[in-house]
Amino acid sequence: MGKPLRADAARNRDRLLGAAAELFAERGLDAPLDEIARRAGVSIGTLYNHFPTRDALQDALLPMRLAVLDDLAVAALDHADAWAGLVAFLDGLFALHAEDRSLNDALAGRVAVSPQLLEACHRTFGNVERLLARAKESGQLRADFAPDDFGALVQAMSQVIRTSPGAWRRHLAFFVDGLRTAG
Amino acid sequence: MGKPLRADAARNRDRLLGAAAELFAERGLDAPLDEIARRAGVSIGTLYNHFPTRDALQDALLPMRLAVLDDLAVAALDHADAWAGLVAFLDGLFALHAEDRSLNDALAGRVAVSPQLLEACHRTFGNVERLLARAKESGQLRADFAPDDFGALVQAMSQVIRTSPGAWRRHLAFFVDGLRTAG
DNA sequence: TCCTAAGTTGAGGGGTGCCTCAGGTTGGCC
DNA sequence: GGCCAACCTGAGGCACCCCTCAACTTAGGA
Numbered sequence: 251m252g253k254p255l256r257a258d259a260a261r262n263r264d265r266l267l268g269a270a271a272e273l274f275a276e277r278g279l280d281a282p283l284d285e286i287a288r289r290a291g292v293s294i295g296t297l298y299n300h301f302p303t304r305d306a307l308q309d310a311l312l313p314m315r316l317a318v319l320d321d322l323a324v325a326a327l328d329h330a331d332a333w334a335g336l337v338a339f340l341d342g343l344f345a346l347h348a349e350d351r352s353l354n355d356a357l358a359g360r361v362a363v364s365p366q367l368l369e370a371c372h373r374t375f376g377n378v379e380r381l382l383a384r385a386k387e388s389g390q391l392r393a394d395f396a397p398d399d400f401g402a403l404v405q406a407m408s409q410v411i412r413t414s415p416g417a418w419r420r421h422l423a424f425f426v427d428g429l430r431t432a433g
Numbered sequence: 434m435g436k437p438l439r440a441d442a443a444r445n446r447d448r449l450l451g452a453a454a455e456l457f458a459e460r461g462l463d464a465p466l467d468e469i470a471r472r473a474g475v476s477i478g479t480l481y482n483h484f485p486t487r488d489a490l491q492d493a494l495l496p497m498r499l500a501v502l503d504d505l506a507v508a509a510l511d512h513a514d515a516w517a518g519l520v521a522f523l524d525g526l527f528a529l530h531a532e533d534r535s536l537n538d539a540l541a542g543r544v545a546v547s548p549q550l551l552e553a554c555h556r557t558f559g560n561v562e563r564l565l566a567r568a569k570e571s572g573q574l575r576a577d578f579a580p581d582d583f584g585a586l587v588q589a590m591s592q593v594i595r596t597s598p599g600a601w602r603r604h605l606a607f608f609v610d611g612l613r614t615a616g
Numbered sequence: 617t618c619c620t621a622a623g624t625t626g627a628g629g630g631g632t633g634c635c636t637c638a639g640g641t642t643g644g645c646c
Numbered sequence: 647g648g649c650c651a652a653c654c655t656g657a658g659g660c661a662c663c664c665c666t667c668a669a670c671t672t673a674g675g676a
Contacts, residue, residue: 256673259623282663293625298665359596395607402593402604409592410585413542421585424578428611439643439652465633476655481635 263300265290270307274352279308279361305364308356315353316370319343323377333390336381337426343404344418348411358408392431446483448473453490457535462491462544488547491539498536499553502526506560516573519564520609526587527601531594541591575614 255263269290273281283304287297301307322342329335347354355361356371363371378400385391403425411418438446452473456464466487470480484490505525512518530537538544539554546554561583568574586608594601 256622258673262624283665284663294664295625295666296623299623302665304664358592398600399603399607402597402600405592405596406589406604409541409588413588414585417581417585420582421589424582424611425608426611428607428609441643442653445654466635467633477634478636478655479653482653485635487634 259300262290262292262296266292266297266300266307267310271311271352274308274311275350278351279304279355283307305362308352308361309364309366312352312356312367313370315346315350316356316367316374318346319374320377322346323374323381326381327377327384332381332385332388333430336385336391339378339381340422340426341419344407344411344422347408348415348418351412354408354411357404359405360408390431392429395429442483445473445475445479448475449480449483449490450493454494454535457491457494458533461534462487462538466490488545488550491535491544492547492549495535495539495550496553498529498533499539499550499557501529502557503560505529506557506564509564510560510567515564515568515571516613519568519574522561522564523605523609524602527590527594527605530591531598531601534595537591537594540587542588543591573614575612578612 266286270281270286273286273289283297284294286307287294290297301310322339326335326339326342329338347357356363356367375397379397382391382395382397382400386393386395406425407418407422410421449469453464453469456469456472466480467477469490470477473480484493505522509518509522509525512521530540539546539550558580562580565574565578565580565583569576569578589608590601590605593604
């Protein structure tokens, strides 16, 4: 599989990945490919040599970003207090959304995802389910909050973050207050 | 100002408005103008005759839709219970979002708005401020919920509605629970 | 050093949507 | 019925982004 690339080709590939990461983070996953190539100092043809489709580029970048979320979830599961762990996870998750539009686009389903990427999402989502279950068992999260409701929360927050990057914590706080058991 | 249109011109104008209302509601305010013209049974040139810009079309349609929101707010202010009135308003507001993508786009600020339209929004927003103030005075809405937070809620709900048209009431319910005073 | 396969280039063709304008049509007053 | 201003038409130019491919360049082994 991994035939070694020629030195110049490897260098160009790295530059393309770097430029794509930058531009995707700034402008989202639908950033023009021409501009990625230009920023990488490479022709559009070379971009297509290395990444025949937009998906190929995304697949080379997004799993790394999603992995950060897994770390976040694991840390949250380790937290002594289930509720505090959940809240810390939500804060970290949306902080990442706020600084990387590509993550925002990906998790809000604003782009078509490749099977590979979908699988990574499912893995992350599994961790979230565990976090939610733990917080319910501890009696701190209201019992009627379903995993699907978490999906809606991600959608909602992705939009709030995009339009008011400075105010999303406030919005999240109101919502989280609604999630706590009344008692 | 209002020079009478020739009969055929008036008919075409009406058809254009009808087609635009349909398409905007279905697909949002960025629906292709060519398709509006086609649906109206008229050439693209005629569309531009009557509405030189996309804004002109929006301005001819959206104020009517926003007026419905005003009625809704007035009814909510008339409600005996301030909290129940507020909740009814929110439900009505987002129900309209759900069935008309153009309203969704407009209130979520997804398109550039004309001054005229902006003014209509401000009027509606004034009503909302009154609703919020009333619910706070009655001690049912938490005091730290600011009008700007309402803006974020609109953003959030607009996205939830777009991606899961059947589940937005659930999401709203969680949020509203967070808004009620703890007591 | 020379040769070749690997890699690069960028003009160009395709698609979509916006907007214009020269030329053709027609409503409605006389 | 005749006329003309009002109105309509739609091909075509522009801008953006997509993707391809024949011609060129070059890394690196022999």
